[in-house]
Amino acid sequence: MSKSFVSANDVARHAGVSRSAVSRAFTPGASVSEDTRKRVMNSAQTLGYHVNQLARGLMRSESGIVCLVVSEMDTPYRARLVRAFSHELQKAGKISMLINTDRSDGGVDAALRQTLNYRADASILLSGLPDKAITKLCLDSGQRIVLINRDDNINGPFHINLNDHQAAKVAVNAFLRAGCRALAFVNSEVGTPSLMARENGFLAAAASFGLNVTVTSHGNTVYESGRHAAHSLLTSFDRPDAVFCVNDLMALGFIDSARQDFGVRIPEDLCVIGFDDIEQASWSSYELTTFAQPIDQIVQASLLWLSEAADTQNVKSQTFNAPLVWRKTVRGNHQQVS
Secondary structure, three states: OOHHHOOHHHHHHHHOOOHHHHHHHOOOOOOOOHHHHHHHHHHHHHHOOOOOHHHHHHHOOOOOEEEEEEOOOOOHHHHHHHHHHHHHHHHOOOEEEEEEOOOOOOHHHHHHHHHHHOOOOEEEEOOOOOOHHHHHHHHHOOOEEEEEOOOOOOOOOEEEEEOHHHHHHHHHHHHHHOOOOOEEEEEOOOOOHHHHHHHHHHHHHHHOOOOOEEEEEOOOOOHHHHHHHHHHHHOOOOOOOEEEEOOHHHHHHHHHHHHHHHOOOOOOOOEEEEEEOOHHHHOOOOOOEEEEOOHHHHHHHHHHHHHOOHHHOOOOEEEEOOOEEOOOOOOOOOOOOO
16 A cells, blocks of 8 residues: 555554544544554554644644744854754744745745745744835734844734843943943944844944944945955044944954954954854854854744733733853953943
């Protein structure tokens, strides 16, 4: 018998039990004797039968599918976030469906509509870059939505954000304790809510000490943009002595250019702080001081909210702090900076 066509009825006949007994044997917590369960499982293994969980879920109006809507998947931080979510969803018995939103040719909309055909239960938007129309499309389909580091002003989703303003304030204090006064901020031109919150928070914190900040923005939030920023800032008349980069990739590019192209010593001549705490930040060639994204907390909060009954979900948002990880790109030991 071909395994592709084995049905629950086939298993029932082989095991000598009823069709409903097969269903109960594969349903956690259902009432079925241990002897019957063993007979059903043995027959299923012999015949090569597997429960069609998608069909079973649709009968309960639940598919178990959770869409991960993501951009810039090749960046280290985003890759870690996708890996953490997919792992925890798998442990929870869910199916991850990945939607790459980097394309701008209508492919994203088509991919999302395909997930609606599979009746996905929920979507998790992992960055601020995808268009806000994506959120509305998911909500209109009846999905439950988790928004991470976004500012969509829409009722219904669960919002998770970082306290970017607090992180920026900590960065300014760290630079001041290191004796720095000529501050600069390195951003990309992407302009997502979280990136702009870090920039605005840094400017506000510096202004509270009477300090101006030189801001440079270029391209995407990637390594090469950091190198470009270094050339812009380190060829100017007033060189900074401290730079807060909006993410680690840009910070690493900035550091490499500062050292290799301009002979700048870090942190002796220039202090640098990044954001994300990607794996490369801890490499011995960088030892970057940076803010760590609380990925485990973000994932657990998202899954907890999705697991709750819709009518009991009173919490609509949650904000996490990103702790500063001290390494070697800021002068001195400033463990008490806050």
